[in-house]
Structures are given as structure tokens and as C-alpha cells.
Amino acid sequence: MLPQPAERGILTVKKMLKGNLADLPLPELLQTLATSSRGGLLAIRAPGLEGRVGFRAQRIVMAKAGGLAGADALRLLAGLRQGTFAFGPSELEEENLAASLAEALTGVLEALEAFRPLTALPEDWSRVLQKSGRRQEFELALPELQLYTEAEGKTVAEALAAPGEVLERARTLNRLLARGVLVARVVRSVAPVTLVALPYYGPVTGLAYVDRALYQRWSERLGAPFRLRVRAPRGGEATFRVEPRDAIPERVMLHDRELRKLRAARGTRLKVVPEVEDGSIKP
Numbered sequence: 535m536l537p538q539p540a541e542r543g544i545l546t547v548k549k550m551l552k553g554n555l556a557d558l559p560l561p562e563l564l565q566t567l568a569t570s571s572r573g574g575l576l577a578i579r580a581p582g583l584e585g586r587v588g589f590r591a592q593r594i595v596m597a598k599a600g601g602l603a604g605a606d607a608l609r610l611l612a613g614l615r616q617g618t619f620a621f622g623p624s625e626l627e628e629e630n631l632a633a634s635l636a637e638a639l640t641g642v643l644e645a646l647e648a649f650r651p652l653t654a655l656p657e658d659w660s661r662v663l664q665k666s667g668r669r670q671e672f673e674l675a676l677p678e679l680q681l682y683t684e685a686e687g688k689t690v691a692e693a694l695a696a697p698g699e700v701l702e703r704a705r706t707l708n709r710l711l712a713r714g715v716l717v718a719r720v721v722r723s724v725a726p727v728t729l730v731a732l733p734y735y736g737p738v739t740g741l742a743y744v745d746r747a748l749y750q751r752w753s754e755r756l757g758a759p760f761r762l763r764v765r766a767p768r769g770g771e772a773t774f775r776v777e778p779r780d781a782i783p784e785r786v787m788l789h790d791r792e793l794r795k796l797r798a799a800r801g802t803r804l805k806v807v808p809e810v811e812d813g814s815i816k817p
Contacts, residue, residue, distance in 0.1 A: 550620065550621065550622040551567075551619075551620070551621040551622070552618070552619065552620045552621075553618070553619055554616075554617070554618055554619075555578070555580070555614060555615075555616060555617045555618070555619060556615075556616060558619075559646070560611060560612055560614070560642060560646070561612075561639055561642050561643050561646060563576070563619065564576075564587065564594060564638070564639060564642060565635075565639055567587075567589055567621055568589050568592050568593060568594055568635050569592055569635075571589060571621070572623075573588075573589045573590040573591065573623070573626075574588075574589055574621055574622055574623045574624050575587070575588050575589075575621070575622065575623075575624035575626065576588075576589070576619055576620075576621045577619065577620050577621070578599070578611060578614070578617055578618070578619045579617055579618050579619075580614045580616060580617030580618075580659060580691075581616065581617075581657075581658045581659050581660035581661075581691075582658070582659035582660030582661070582689045582690060582691035582692070583599060583600050583610075583611075583614070583617075583659050583691040583695070584599070584600075585597070585598060585599030585600070585607060585610070585611045586598050586599070587608070587611070588624075588626040588629070590626060590629075592635060593631075593634065593635050593638075594608075594631055594633075594635060594638045594639075595626065595629040595630075595631050596626055596627075596628060596629050596630050596631060597611070597630065597631060598630075599611050599695070600691055600692070600694070600695030601695050602695050602700070603630045604630040604631050605631065605633070605638075605641055606700055608631075608638065608641060608642050608645070609641065609642070609645040609700040609701060610694060610695055610700050611642075612642045612643075612645035612646045612649060613645065613646075613649040613652075613655070613694070613700075613704060614659070615657040616657050616658070645700070645701060648701045648704070648705075649701075649704060652704055652705065652708040653708075653712075654708045654709075654711035654712035655690065655704065655707065655708050655711065655718075656690060656711075656718045658690075658720070659689060659690040659691035659694070660689050660690070660691065661689065661690050661718035661719060661720055662687065662688070662689055662718070662719055662720075663685045663686060663687070663688055663689070663690060663693055663707075663716050663717070663718055664686055664687070664716065664717055664719055664763075664809075665682075665686055665715075665716060665717075665771075666714050666715060666716065666717050672713065672715050674715070677702070677706050678706055678709060678710060678715075681693065681703065681706050681707060681710065682710060682715060682716065684696070685707070685710075685716060686716075690707070690718055693707055694707065719809055719810065720758075720810045724752060724755055724756060724807060724808055725807070726765075726805050726806065726807040727748075727805075727806060727807070728803050728804065728805055728806075729744065729784055729785055729786040729803070729804055729806055730784060730785050730786070730801060730802070730803055730804075731785075731786060731787075731788060731793055731798050731799065731800060731801065731802040731803075731804050732782065732785050732786070732787045732788075732800060733787070733788065733789070733790040733793050733799075733800050734787050734788070734789055734790065735789070735790055736789075738789050738791055738792065739775075739789060740774055740775055740789075740792075741774060741775050741776070741777055741789075742762045742764065742774035742775070742776045742777075742786055742787065742788055742806075743776070743777055743778070743779040743782065743786070743787035744762070744776060744778065744779065744782070744785075744786050744787075744806075745778070745779065745780075745781070745782045745783045745784070745785065746778035746779065746780055747783070748783075749776070749777070749778035750778070752808045756808060756810050758810045759810070760776065760808040760809055760810050761773045761774060761775060761776060761808070761809055762774050762775075762776040762786075762806055762807075762808055762809075763806065763807050763808075763809050764786065764788070764796065764804050764805075764806050765804065765805045765806070766796040766797055766798040766802060766804055767798075767802065767803065767804075768796075768797040768798070769797070770795065770796030770797045770798060771796070772792065772795070772796060773809070774788070774792075776808065786804055786806055
């Protein structure tokens with residue numbers, strides 16, 4: 535059961551209210567605004583996701599988030615572990631929730647409890663989902679396979695807000711992340727470039743070499759350690775540790791054996807992009 539607003543020391547909300555979801559969890563925030571205000575609009579901003587919740591006559595009458603509306607939007611917002619909010623008087627453009635306040639809050643609490651054990655989901659929903667690049671086979675159930683095929687290149691928020699039952703998608707995505715089938719990476723804005731492949735020989739190192747000047751530009755742009763994702767024209771793809779090397783402009787050097795695994799060879803034009811790695815989620 536939610537504590538009453540007075541127990542949290544929150545006064546009647548009459549004007550603008552701002553804060554952080556880490557300090558005031560969403561169920562308590564919603565109850566406070568519904569019972570302590572004359573109505574208005576709550577705007578929520580979190581990494582990768584923005585949402586709005588409307589209040590009128592001590593009820594939650596509208597919710598939107600990530601393209602979802604109504605109860606689905608409330609369930610999605612319940613999964614946020616970080617974000618800021620701002621509430622103020624506002625005319626509501628529409629109403630899309632007919633449930634009572636108790637029913638709406640119960641739904642939010644149930645969604646919050648459903649998200650709680652999904653610890654593989656990152657707090658930052660702006661992270662981009664990508665295939666892990668591991669050279670191993672995974673057995674996937676049909677819902678996992680569907681999400682796996684459609685999620686690459688989307689943010690966590692976009693994947694969760696896609697059509698379908700929000701909580702089931704969250705559970706499925708959590709399993710894919712926990713098993714390492716997908717990874718959620720911090721991807722900064724560095725555009726892919728096309729480089730010509732050069733082989734090197736000797737022991738396989740898992741290293742890619744690029745020209746020192748290009749490596750330095752990427753380092754300055756990203757401001758963090760990074761790996762190199764390499765895509766070949768015939769569909770091969772892998773990630774490598776990357777180091778600078780002198781005098782190889784517009785070239786990328788890969789071990790001959792790894793080039794052949796990519797179905798590429800000397801002179802193949804490869805699309806490469808540096809990716810910042812999160813220290814807690816390994817590919």
C-alpha cells in the first residue's frame with residue numbers, strides 16, 4: 535500500500551513541482567499529484583524516453599510514453615530507474631485512461647514489481663542494442679527470436695515501446711541481455727567509415743589496426759576506450775580491440791584468418807565504426 539502524501543512531508547501541489555524519480559518513486563509521485571492537486575500535466579524525462587501523465591478530478595486520465603498510450607504507457611514508465619519530472623497546471627489535449635485512481639496505481643505498482651528483478655536491463659534506456667558478435671549458437675524461443683531480429687540498432691526504450699505487451703517484451707529483452715545474445719552499448723555519435731582491408735600474419739590477436747591520425751580523432755570524439763565493429767560486404771561482422779599504427783591511411787589491418795572469417799580479403803572495402811564499451815556489459 536502506498537504511503538499517504540502527508541507521510542512524505544509533501545504539501546498540496548498548487549504550482550510547478552520538479553524533482554527526480556530516484557528521490558520520489560513513480561507510484562508515490564502519481565498518488566501525490568492525483569490527490570494533492572487540482573489537475574495538470576506531469577512531464578517525465580529519462581535517458582531515451584519522454585512521457586506525459588495527465589490528471590483531472592483526482593484521477594489519472596492520460597498517459598503517453600515512447601509512442602504508447604494509456605495503461606501501456608504507464609507500465610513502460612514504471613520501469614524507469616532514473617529520470618526527472620516536472621508538474622504544472624496545463625490543459626489536457628485528450629483522455630485515454632478510464633480506470634479509477636486505485637486501479638491505475640495498482641497497475642503501476644504491479645509493473646514496478648515486474649521490472650524489479652530484470653537486472654540485466656540497463657538503467658540508461660538510451661543505450662543501443664546490438665548483436666553480441668560472439669561466435670556461438672543460441673537456442674531462442676519464438677518471442678526471443680522475434681525481438682532479437684528487430685531490436686538491433688534500436689535503443690532499449692525503443693525496443694520496450696514497440697507494439698506488444700510491455701512487460702513481456704521487458705522480460706524477453708532481459709533474457710537476451712542476460713545471456714549475452716544482445717548487448718546494450720553506449721554509442722556516441724561517430725559515423726561509420728569505409729576502410730580498405732589489409733591482412734597481417736602470425737598469432738591471432740583479435741586486434742584491428744587503424745591509422746594513428748584516425749585513431750586519435752576517434753579517441754578525442756568518444757572520450758572513452760572503444761572497440762571496432764567491422765562489417766564486410768558479404769554479411770560478415772565482428773568486433774575487435776583496436777590499436778593505432780603509423781602510415782596506413784584509409785586502411786584497416788586484420789589478421790588474415792579473421793579476414794577470412796568475415797568472408798573478406800586484401801582490398802575488400804570494410805565498413806567500420808568505433809563503439810564505446812560499457813564496463814559492466816561485455817560483448
